[in-house]
Amino acid sequence: MATDMVSHFESFHRYHHSDFSLSLLASTVKASNLKTTVIIPAKEVASTIAKVLDITVKPFTIAGIVSSVIVVDAKSADNTGEIATTHGATVVQREAQGKGDAMYHALSITTGDIIAFLDGDTTDPSPLHLLGILGPLIMDDSIQMVKGYFDRPFKSPTGEIYPNQGGRVTELMARPILNLHYPELGCFAQPLAGEFAARRSLLERLPFPVGYGIEIGSLIDAWRMVGLDGLAETDLGTRQNRHQSLRELGMMASAVLNTVERRLDRGTARKREEGMMWLPWKGSYQKVSCAERPPLVDLSATGTPSASHSSPFIDVPGVLNFRDIGGNVTSSGVPVRRNLVYRSAKLSNLTKEAVVQLQSMGINKILDLRSSAEIVTEKETTEHENWLRSPNAPEKTSIPIFRDEDHSPVATAIRFKAYAGEGIESPVKVNRSILDKAGPAIHAVLSHLGSHNPTPILIHCTAGKDRTGMVVMVLLLLAGCSADTVAQEYHLTEQGLGDIWKSETVERLLQHPVFAGGDKEAVERMVGAREDVMIAVIEMVEKEWGGVEGYLKQVVGADGVLIERCKKALIGAEGWLPLT
Numbered sequence: 001m002a003t004d005m006v007s008h009f010e011s012f013h014r015y016h017h018s019d020f021s022l023s024l025l026a027s028t029v030k031a032s033n034l035k036t037t038v039i040i041p042a043k044e045v046a047s048t049i050a051k052v053l054d055i056t057v058k059p060f061t062i063a064g065i066v067s068s069v070i071v072v073d074a075k076s077a078d079n080t081g082e083i084a085t086t087h088g089a090t091v092v093q094r095e096a097q098g099k100g101d102a103m104y105h106a107l108s109i110t111t112g113d114i115i116a117f118l119d120g121d122t123t124d125p126s127p128l129h130l131l132g133i134l135g136p137l138i139m140d141d142s143i144q145m146v147k148g149y150f151d152r153p154f155k156s157p158t159g160e161i162y163p164n165q166g167g168r169v170t171e172l173m174a175r176p177i178l179n180l181h182y183p184e185l186g187c188f189a190q191p192l193a194g195e196f197a198a199r200r201s202l203l204e205r206l207p208f209p210v211g212y213g214i215e216i217g218s219l220i221d222a223w224r225m226v227g228l229d230g231l232a233e234t235d236l237g238t239r240q241n242r243h244q245s246l247r248e249l250g251m252m253a254s255a256v257l258n259t260v261e262r263r264l265d266r267g268t269a270r271k272r273e274e275g276m277m278w279l280p281w282k283g284s285y286q287k288v289s290c291a292e293r294p295p296l297v298d299l300s301a302t303g304t305p306s307a308s309h310s311s312p313f314i315d316v317p318g319v320l321n322f323r324d325i326g327g328n329v330t331s332s333g334v335p336v337r338r339n340l341v342y343r344s345a346k347l348s349n350l351t352k353e354a355v356v357q358l359q360s361m362g363i364n365k366i367l368d369l370r371s372s373a374e375i376v377t378e379k380e381t382t383e384h385e386n387w388l389r390s391p392n393a394p395e396k397t398s399i400p401i402f403r404d405e406d407h408s409p410v411a412t413a414i415r416f417k418a419y420a421g422e423g424i425e426s427p428v429k430v431n432r433s434i435l436d437k438a439g440p441a442i443h444a445v446l447s448h449l450g451s452h453n454p455t456p457i458l459i460h461c462t463a464g465k466d467r468t469g470m471v472v473m474v475l476l477l478l479a480g481c482s483a484d485t486v487a488q489e490y491h492l493t494e495q496g497l498g499d500i501w502k503s504e505t506v507e508r509l510l511q512h513p514v515f516a517g518g519d520k521e522a523v524e525r526m527v528g529a530r531e532d533v534m535i536a537v538i539e540m541v542e543k544e545w546g547g548v549e550g551y552l553k554q555v556v557g558a559d560g561v562l563i564e565r566c567k568k569a570l571i572g573a574e575g576w577l578p579l580t
Contacts, residue, residue: 012187013136013143013232017128020135026063028138036060036134037112038069040089041102042120046078049120053087056118056125061088065134070110071120072102080120094334097291098255099194100214104293107203109329114138116197124238132234133197144230145198145222149190151238173253174216177260182220188233191219192256195236202226204296212252213259213290220263251277251288258290313496314342316357318349321464321496325472328489330480334571340449340456341570343472345464345497346370350384359387362456364394365448369441369461369468371400378462394458399441401434401467427533428540434470435541439556442474446558449475450565463501465493465529473534477548478563479570483538484531493529502527 029036038057042049053069060066071089073081074096081091092109096102103117114137116130129148136143170192179186192215202222209217223231254277277288312323322345326338342363350358368375375398388396448457461467469490476486494502505527510520545551552558558566 012228013140014187015132015136015146015232015234017132017135017234017236019234020131020139022059022063022065022127022131025060025065025131025134025138029065032138034114034138035067035112036065036114036116036138037110038066038116038118038130039103039106039110040069040071040084040118040120041074041096041099041106042071042076042080042084043074044076044078044080045120046076046080046083048123048125049080049084050087052118052120052122052125053084053089056122056127056130058088059127060130060134065138066116066130068110068112070106072096072106074102096210098209098211098214100208100212100217101210101293103214104208104210104296105334107200107208108296109327109335111200113200114197115200115203117194119194126237129195129236132236133195136232136234137197137199140232142230143232144202144226145218146196146232146234147188147190147219148193148195148234148236149188150193150236169249169253169256173256177257178216181260181264182223184228185219185223187228188219189235190233191216198222202230207295208293209255209259210291210293211288212255216256217259217263217292220260251286254288255290258288262290262292312492314361316344317351317354319347319354320345320498320501321493323492323496325476325489328476328479328481328485330485330571331482334480336476336479336481336570340454341445341472341475342456342458343464343468344458344460346378346460346462347384348378348380350387352383355383355387358394358458359392363458364455365457366394366396367441367444367457367459368396368398369401369459369471370398371402372398374462397444399444401437401441401461424530424533424536427530428536431466431470431533431537432540434467435537435551435555438467438470438474442471442552442556443558445471445475446552446556446562446566449569450562454569463493463497465497469493469529469534470537473537474548474551475566475570477538477541478552478567480567483535486538487531487534490529490534491531 028034038060040049040052049071053071057066057069061069069089071081071084071091073084073091073093075081075093081093085091092106094102094105096105107115114134116133118130122129133146133148136146170190174191175186178188178191185191194215196215196218198218202225203218205225206218206221208214219231277286278284279286312325312327314322314324316322321343323343324338325341325343326336328336330336339361342361347366370378387393445457445459448454459468459471473486473490476489481489502524506520506523509523509526541548541551545554549563552563553560
């Protein structure tokens, strides 16, 4: 057994930071178009965060290797967040349950093919730290995760340096327990290293322990998924961390132990609510963070990486403009819950494949905002009709925003013509008319979202642009998204409908008598989904009703209890994605 392990370890991917150079990585990234994000969880590290950003990270942003830097600050009292912002990082303020929780949150709201995690409390930062963990991933497509390791000297309070005496939790807990239960991972010199990097495609498949179990938990889970051949470790030289007291390290060791026990699949792991450790010197229990977040990919209806939300569109055959409103980030940094509210254009042309896809996504409630006149003129496909009659049919509710007569051809064209001006006053009035009449439809959505364990819902009209857009605007504002975020989401409709739809719609309107001899550019503005229009509508909501909650109470008839239940549904019960 021991001989086999030695042979096993000899084939392990082990590197030294000197194996890579900044110029080599920069040229490779440029050729491959790889995007890399650096995430730094931080808490009360004002004395070190600036140097970590300037010395370790900045050379990589200048070289074009790192495209974004996120610092998740636990609302530090020492101005950590302000300092990080000054030194070029995007700062998200979150009172997370622990280090792993902060890392998970950042992963869920960022993009990037490669994600690198750094500690914010390093007292002797070096660009070699980032060079070593990014190098193998950029240069070798077979590598999925890279752990860094260091010589960890211990610095005494009097300034004396003791080589190899740091990393006490590693030596006293992590290394013995890995060799006992996961001997294949005994080759890792520093399994609890906070400096590691991995491909997003792997990270989104991993559960995330919320506390100090994140490093050992992610290592075990990654090994189970990709094997030792997909893992690597790089010698990063020497590193000095802020040392913690022995009693603080005891809590960290307990989190590591809980995390490993949970992965042994033998039924003895403590339940998360039992993550407590008795402290005799205090005469009380102290909570140990041993809860875990589920893999992000489990929260995606399609099985595709859910955090890569640069394109929220889902390709549903026969349906235009189909997308998930989840993933939009609220002003507090929390993402709107995915796989809950979808929006689209009409479903009249659903294919058989599309029906199967929507069923697999768990959509069992559909809200149709079209008038009966529109529904009559749209011939439904056989597949759509059969689905609505089947035992697995979704609950489909039709709540027209406008009366039938409002959708006669002339009235529709005249209403559309209000968009043709260069200003925003006319389109704002049109959207105001939608909001005035949308109360019953929005109340139906809120009642569904405010129910116990709401299921995914699809909201649509003919194009999924304005009527659907106003309903979605209300939901995103309620969740806490900024006006800019809501406007950007609305503008995506132009992409969702596509150039062919736009061209055909413009030509059809230009042939209408109301637009005879009209300006084509004006008509194109009319069929667009302009960000400035949405921002003006939101300003109108603020002016007329004092904000979205005022609108919901005064126009929709929603009470405070229902509004709060919907908020929780839209961002998760804790303002986070659900715990396992």
